[in-house]
Every structure is written in structure tokens, then in C-alpha cells.
Amino acid sequence: xxxxxxxxxxxxxxxxxxxxxxxxxxxxxxxxxxxxxxxxxxxxxxxxxxxxxxxxxxxxxxxxxxxxxxxxxxxxxxxxxxxxxxxxxxxxxxxxxxxxxxxxxxxxxxxxxxxxxxxxxxxxx
Amino acid sequence: xxxxxxxxxxxxxxxxxxxxxxxxxxxxxxxxxxxxxxxxxxxxxxxxxxxxxxxxxxxxxxxxxxxxxxxxxxxxxxxxxxxxxxxxxxxxxxxxxxxxxxxxxxxxxxxxxxxxxxxxxxxxx
DNA sequence: TTATTATTTAAGCAAATACTTAAATATGAT
DNA sequence: ATCATATTTAAGTATTTGCTTAAATAATAA
Numbered sequence: 001x002x003x004x005x006x007x008x009x010x011x012x013x014x015x016x017x018x019x020x021x022x023x024x025x026x027x028x029x030x031x032x033x034x035x036x037x038x039x040x041x042x043x044x045x046x047x048x049x050x051x052x053x054x055x056x057x058x059x060x061x062x063x064x065x066x067x068x069x070x071x072x073x074x075x076x077x078x079x080x081x082x083x084x085x086x087x088x089x090x091x092x093x094x095x096x097x098x099x100x101x102x103x104x105x106x107x108x109x110x111x112x113x114x115x116x117x118x119x120x121x122x123x124x125x
Numbered sequence: 126x127x128x129x130x131x132x133x134x135x136x137x138x139x140x141x142x143x144x145x146x147x148x149x150x151x152x153x154x155x156x157x158x159x160x161x162x163x164x165x166x167x168x169x170x171x172x173x174x175x176x177x178x179x180x181x182x183x184x185x186x187x188x189x190x191x192x193x194x195x196x197x198x199x200x201x202x203x204x205x206x207x208x209x210x211x212x213x214x215x216x217x218x219x220x221x222x223x224x225x226x227x228x229x230x231x232x233x234x235x236x237x238x239x240x241x242x243x244x245x246x247x248x249x250x
Numbered sequence: 251t252t253a254t255t256a257t258t259t260a261a262g263c264a265a266a267t268a269c270t271t272a273a274a275t276a277t278g279a280t
Numbered sequence: 281a282t283c284a285t286a287t288t289t290a291a292g293t294a295t296t297t298g299c300t301t302a303a304a305t306a307a308t309a310a
Contacts, residue, residue: 007186021181022192044268049157076289096285187256217307220255
């Protein structure tokens with residue numbers, strides 16, 4: 001009967017506050033999960049570079065492969081994850097697929113890549 | 126001798142552009158890696174919830190354990206990762222460690238958690 | 251000192267991740 | 281049709297992640 005759902009004996013903290021926050025987090029559970037998923041995908045240095053590059057211009061898989069000096073399948077698999085989560089999209093021109101930032105990319109990720117500005121950016125054509 | 130560092134035969138794209146972007150990304154390699162690391166840590170729904178909660182108030186491990194309904198060691202290990210990357214810090218009050226957002230939390234992550242506002246937020250005390 | 255509470259740390263493990271190489275598609279050119 | 285190019289997909293694998301349980305610290309109280 002004296003089962004306690006709480007982990008510690010509190011003297012100072014307001015129990016109601018804990019329950020309120022528990023409820024808030026719970027009510028937005030799927031929200032947190034979806035946002036975390038997109039952020040997690042941006043939280044890989046290869047994909048972050050891809051997203052940053054696609055913010056500058058559209059590129060095909062082999063462009064990205066050359067720029068990042070990684071294998072075609074490795075790049076393709078990263079792009080697939082971004083594509084599956086509506087973070088990038090592509091258009092076909094002959095055999096070549098040009099990838100670009102999906103217009104519906106979440107604001108959370110947009111905020112990140114918009115802020116990624118480096119010193120040398122001005123040197124680019 | 127005819128080794129090609131490029132993955133595809135381009136007709137339309139400017140080779141110099143590819144080389145410029147390659148150089149830019151390379152010169153900021155560690156920058157991308159560090160930023161991606163912090164974003165990756167925020168890109169987990171448990172840690173995203175923790176960061177959001179700590180943005181609202183400071184909490185001890187067992188508070189977070191109760192709010193998120195997860196084991197103490199699980200929470201503690203998440204906090205350790207955030208601590209190791211200067212994303213959170215804590216103060217001691219007796220046996221209790223109160224965690225809070227590290228003042229130097231990167232802007233990339235600040236942008237995210239500042240934007241995480243939910244409907245029910247107003248109901249909280 | 252001994253016990254209690256708060257928290258961390260360590261060890262173990264299942265699942266997810268990020269590559270690799272090889273094979274499969276798809277479009278375009280001959 | 282056949283071949284070449286651009287890309288994806290599949291299978292295999294080493295590494296990382298996120299939990300679990302149990303043991304170790306650390307501060308406080310009796």
C-alpha cells in the first residue's frame with residue numbers, strides 16, 4: 001500500500017509542480033519525439049554538412065560525394081534518411097538527381113543551419 | 126595516371142565550385158563536428174525533455190526521474206553526457222545536486238529549446 | 251559509527267548507426 | 281539491344297547508444 005511513485009523524499013520542492021511538469025511533458029510526448037528525430041538527423045557531422053551545403057545550392061549525389069570525399073552509397077544513405085523525414089527533396093534531370101532543402105524542413109533545424117555561417121563563406125562564388 | 130578524384134562526369138557543373146565547397150567544408154571540419162555533437166545530444170527525446178525542463182527551472186536527478194518516469198541511473202547518465210559537453214551544470218545543496226542549463230550552452234541548442242513552447246506551458250505555476 | 255538518502259559509476263546487453271562491398275535500377279546514348 | 285552513367289538497395293560488420301541491475305561514493309542524520 002505504501003508504494004511510492006516518487007524517487008526521493010522532498011522537503012523543499014512542491015509536489016504539485018512535479019506532477020504538472022510530468023503532465024506537460026506527457027501531453028507533448030509525440031511532439032518531443034518528432035522534433036528530437038529531426039534534430040538527431042541534423043546531429044551528425046556528415047548530414048550537417050550536407051544540410052549546410054544544400055542550403056547554399058542544390059547538388060547531386062556525386063557532387064556531395066566529391067565535396068565530402070565519401071563514397072556514393074554512404075552519401076546516398078544519408079540523403080535517404082533526410083528524405084524519409086522530409087528534410088530534403090530532389091528533382092530529376094536525366095540520370096541525375098538534384099537534392100535540395102525540403103521547403104517544410106522544421107524550424108528547429110532551419111534555425112541551426114541558418115546560423116551556420118563561417119568565415120570563408122564570403123569567398124565562394 | 127588517369128586516377129580521377131571525382132565521382133561523376135559533369136557537363137553542367139562548375140568544377141571550381143565543387144573544389145571551393147570542398148575546401149570550405151574542410152576548413153570548418155572541427156567546427157561541424159563540435160556543433161554536430163551538441164546537436165546530436167539534443168536530438169534524443171529524453172535529453173530534449175531534460176533540456177526543456179531545465180530551461181524552465183533547476184531540478185535534481187530524482188525530480189527528473191519522477192517527471193519523466195525513468196530510472197535514476199538512466200537520467201543520471203543522460204545528465205552526465207550533457208555535463209561532459211558543457212550543456213548543463215549543477216550546484217550541490219546537501220546531498221542533492223540541482224542541475225541547470227549551462228550558461229555557455231551553444232546557440233544552436235539554445236535556439237532549439239527556446240523555440241519549444243507548448244500550449245500547456247501557461248498552466249504551469 | 252552506522253544507517254539513510256541522493257547520486258554516480260560499472261558491467262552487460264539489445265538495438266541502432268554508419269560505414270563497406272556487391273548487386274540491382276533507371277535513364278540516356280550508341 | 282547493349283553499354284555507360286547515376287543512383288539506390290541489400291547484406292555484412294564494427295561501433296555507438298540507451299537502457300538495466302548491482303555496486304560504489306558522498307553527504308547527512310541518528
